[in-house]
Amino acid sequence: MMDWRAERDSALLALEREKRPALRAEAADQLFQLASEVPGRGPDFVDALPRLLVDKQPEVRRAGVRLATAVLPEDEQPATLLPRLRDDEWMVRLEATGRLADLYRQDLRGALASMLEDPMPEVRFEAARGIAGLGHAAGLEVLLEALDADLLRFRALGALGQLKDARALPAVKRLFHRWLLPAFDKTQAAGVLAELGDPEGATYLLQRAQKKKWNPDRALAVELCGAVKAPGALEQLKAILDDPKDECRGAAARGLGRLGDERALPWLLALLDERSADEDFRLDAADALWRLGLPEGRERVRASISTFTTPEGRMELEELVQEEP
Structure with missing residues (x-):
């Protein structure tokens, strides 16, 4: 089995010599995976970071953004991530916005707010999610719009639950009663209803948590019962x-x-x-x-x-x- 340092060096060599974009992207992602596997490996990957961040290939730059969060201390990450918000490629802006959102730092609220104007809805969503996590409602409309996006809905509900803005209640209630709503989304919506003071949400969670029959979202309902402090x-x-x-x-x-x-x-x-x-x-x-x-x-x-x-x-x-x- 190859030592992780040898794997790192092999990935760096592939980035330097490989011409095929798919293999270069795979090598860049492998660097992130190797750096993330075990705490303390970060210093052994720092030297590779500048190289990834300026690469001509967007997928490699995106992996560089991920790598930055694995190898840099949290207080040093904004200086590296903020310039990536102006990258020409939306996937790099998306990664940088999401990673900055996950830092939950009030001093980043302005930068995140600027991304609410990004042309890509996925980027706007990451910005809105981050701002909601800081307790501000500037991205409320973006989060409400995301309730109609299958791939964003669950996380949008999570952000709305954090925000606890009563203006979201009508939209979340409509979603909760939507016909054939996926089980996890419905349970998450119930949690938001409970957070916003609607007793229907807590009642649903308690019922879903009962051990009557197996359902895939029961564990989520059980944990949310405590999170929303259901009676x-x-x-x-x-x-x-x-x-x-x-x-x-x-x-x-x-x-x-x-x-x-x-x-x-x-x-x-x-x-x-x-x-x-x-x-x-x-x-x-x-x-x-x-x-x-x-x-x-x-x-x-x-x-x-x-x-x-x-x-x-x-x-x-x-x-x-x-x-x-």
């Missing part, structure tokens, strides 16, 4: 968490973390300590305990790292406990 969510989520045969135990743990009720502390600790439980469920319990922010819960999360059997599980917890309180 009766505490009891519903505890029942799911306590059932060792329920496949949504992890979603229930995440929901309890987002609900923020301190009464969930002993229940989440019990799942964290349940060695026979699926490791993903235990990780969800750890995440929920960290989100609750109680000293006892956080201390138990720190102490539990060594009890996880997979390197991936231990790494995820180590990254969790390094987050700011």
